[in-house]
Amino acid sequence: MTLLFHQLAYEQRIFWRSREAAVFIFIFPLLLYVLLGSVYSDEIEIDGVAVPAADLLLAGLFGYGAANTAFGGLAIILVGRRETGVLKRLRSTPLPPATYIAAVLSSTLLIFALQALALVLLGRFVFDASTPANWLGFAGAAVLGVVCFAGLGVGAASLIRSAEGVSAVVNVVLLPMAFLSGSFGPTDDYPGFLDAIAAVLPLTYFLDIVDGVYLEGESLFADPKALGIVLAWGAVGLVIALTRFSWMPRER
Amino acid sequence: MSSAIVADDLRKSYDGVEALRGVSFEVRAGEVFGLLGPNGAGKTTTVEILEGYRTRDSGKVTVLGHDPAAAPRALRERIGVVLQQSEFTPLLTVHEVHRLFAGYYERPRDVDDVIRLVGLEEKRDARVKTLSGGQKRRLDLGIALVGDPDLVFLDEPTTGFDPAARRTAWELIRTLRSLGKTILLTTHYLDEAQQLADRVAVIQAGRIVSLGTPAELIGDAHKAEIRFQLNGEQVVVQTDDPTLTLHELTSEALANGSRLEHLEVRRPTLEDVYLDLVGGDENAE
Numbered sequence: 001m002t003l004l005f006h007q008l009a010y011e012q013r014i015f016w017r018s019r020e021a022a023v024f025i026f027i028f029p030l031l032l033y034v035l036l037g038s039v040y041s042d043e044i045e046i047d048g049v050a051v052p053a054a055d056l057l058l059a060g061l062f063g064y065g066a067a068n069t070a071f072g073g074l075a076i077i078l079v080g081r082r083e084t085g086v087l088k089r090l091r092s093t094p095l096p097p098a099t100y101i102a103a104v105l106s107s108t109l110l111i112f113a114l115q116a117l118a119l120v121l122l123g124r125f126v127f128d129a130s131t132p133a134n135w136l137g138f139a140g141a142a143v144l145g146v147v148c149f150a151g152l153g154v155g156a157a158s159l160i161r162s163a164e165g166v167s168a169v170v171n172v173v174l175l176p177m178a179f180l181s182g183s184f185g186p187t188d189d190y191p192g193f194l195d196a197i198a199a200v201l202p203l204t205y206f207l208d209i210v211d212g213v214y215l216e217g218e219s220l221f222a223d224p225k226a227l228g229i230v231l232a233w234g235a236v237g238l239v240i241a242l243t244r245f246s247w248m249p250r251e252r
Numbered sequence: 253m254s255s256a257i258v259a260d261d262l263r264k265s266y267d268g269v270e271a272l273r274g275v276s277f278e279v280r281a282g283e284v285f286g287l288l289g290p291n292g293a294g295k296t297t298t299v300e301i302l303e304g305y306r307t308r309d310s311g312k313v314t315v316l317g318h319d320p321a322a323a324p325r326a327l328r329e330r331i332g333v334v335l336q337q338s339e340f341t342p343l344l345t346v347h348e349v350h351r352l353f354a355g356y357y358e359r360p361r362d363v364d365d366v367i368r369l370v371g372l373e374e375k376r377d378a379r380v381k382t383l384s385g386g387q388k389r390r391l392d393l394g395i396a397l398v399g400d401p402d403l404v405f406l407d408e409p410t411t412g413f414d415p416a417a418r419r420t421a422w423e424l425i426r427t428l429r430s431l432g433k434t435i436l437l438t439t440h441y442l443d444e445a446q447q448l449a450d451r452v453a454v455i456q457a458g459r460i461v462s463l464g465t466p467a468e469l470i471g472d473a474h475k476a477e478i479r480f481q482l483n484g485e486q487v488v489v490q491t492d493d494p495t496l497t498l499h500e501l502t503s504e505a506l507a508n509g510s511r512l513e514h515l516e517v518r519r520p521t522l523e524d525v526y527l528d529l530v531g532g533d534e535n536a537e
Contacts, residue, residue, distance in 0.1 A: 006355040010344070010348070010352045014344065017344075085339065086340065086341070088305070092331065092332075092333040093328055094325045096325070
């Protein structure tokens with residue numbers, strides 16, 4: 001336990017000292033919220049129900065933030081550390097791999113929790129958005145999002161070969177997914193084939209859950225199908241990680 | 253004397269290609285053992301099996317009494333590993349990186365002690381990204397020492413160093429030896445093995461082709477060599493008794509009134525021996 005906190009403290013120190021990480025991972029979703037929140041004002045009609053744009057975007061960027069922090073952030077950190085030999089070096093120390101992974105995940109969760117809080121405060125005080133109707137469910141959604149997208153992030157890290165390519169791959173996956181799932185605005189007018197793609201993406205279902213807990217005060221478990229799909233995606237990432245993850249750099 | 257490492261008939265194949273074909277050697281506690289060989293000879297595979305990174309196909313290995321394939325935590329408490337290529341987060345300071353790693357061990361050395369030992373005290377609070385290449389290698393070594401290991405693996409510790417940095421690193425390795433550490437050193441610099449290692453194993457095509465002290469390896473090889481130029485022609489004489497041969501050569505020259513230009517007497521170096529063993533194509537590296 002002491003070792004977990006030791007590693008977590010250093011993970012945090014490394015994250016906040018890195019300008020790229022702090023900007024790309026932490027600031028970017030907040031920045032998008034400010035931009036999109038300034039473009040869409042008033043109310044947006046979704047399935048016949050009028051919802052304040054500021055609320056809808058807050059939920060959308062909460063989802064994007066979870067994917068960006070856990071999927072993008074983890075994939076970039078892990079590939080970078082693997083290819084520079086940091087992971088290999090760690091394997092020769094008495095630090096148990098499970099403790100290391102737990103520290104990296106806790107660090108990711110902590111970063112996202114702070115980001116979600118910043119999003120709620122920004123919404124509340126700048127765009128007059130609602131505060132979460134179910135705070136506990138909202139917090140649970142943050143954990144769920146990090147778990148699912150961290151699983152996918154570690155899975156992706158196992159498949160991505162080079163540290164140079166990782167940022168590009170991550171964004172090619174993340175940005176279209178966020179666009180299709182409705183993180184950046186309503187998707188009601190999208191053509192049918194885009195909806196069909198969106199219907200298999202984890203972020204689509206994660207956003208359904210977030211809308212439920214944030215806007216309607218539902219329980220985190222209100223939509224078992226959505227919950228199941230989100231967890232299944234996380235499990236797919238985990239299975240890839242368990243079969244393909246390596247601590248060693250690729251042979252040069 | 254007890255053994256730090258025992259390797260007995262190690263074998264390993266990759267996709268049907270035999271990388272190790274029965275490697276056996278023993279490293280005694282407290283000695284500096286050099287593993288020499290050209291790229292692809294099986295040096296790295298051998299070391300990575302001992303470090304616990306790779307599994308062997310067959311053979312027996314004991315490192316400090318443990319089987320490294322199981323990589324028990326008790327073993328990892330007692331070894332230090334310096335990899336050929338590794339970097340650390342550029343954003344932590346030298347002191348912080350040492351502290352981070354010290355936290356992994358039950359009985360770490362004093363962090364400032366280690367920083368002083370590797371000569372980075374002036375860079376203690378500097379971020380890793382501001383260090384020169386040589387300073388980064390010293391940081392590498394410092395991190396390997398912070399757990400106060402009994403056995404240190406050094407994989408080509410001075411590759412890419414300028415001559416001055418190499419001499420500093422050698423001093424450092426001698427310091428480690430004087431602290432009673434056992435050191436397994438791989439290198440393709442022969443002078444390095446000759447300077448530092450108590451015993452050397454030469455590995456070639458997955459087998460150990462020679463093993464002994466540097467003096468023994470040289471002693472087994474050809475004799476002293478006398479070179480000079482006579483009337484513009486290069487002459488090389490090999491001899492078991494350089495004193496006598498030299499006396500005969502110079503007497504004859506004086507009697508004839510000729511001069512032996514560029515006269516030199518050479519003992520074979522480990523390099524000569526090594527090049528004989530591995531077939532002389534090592535210069536390409």
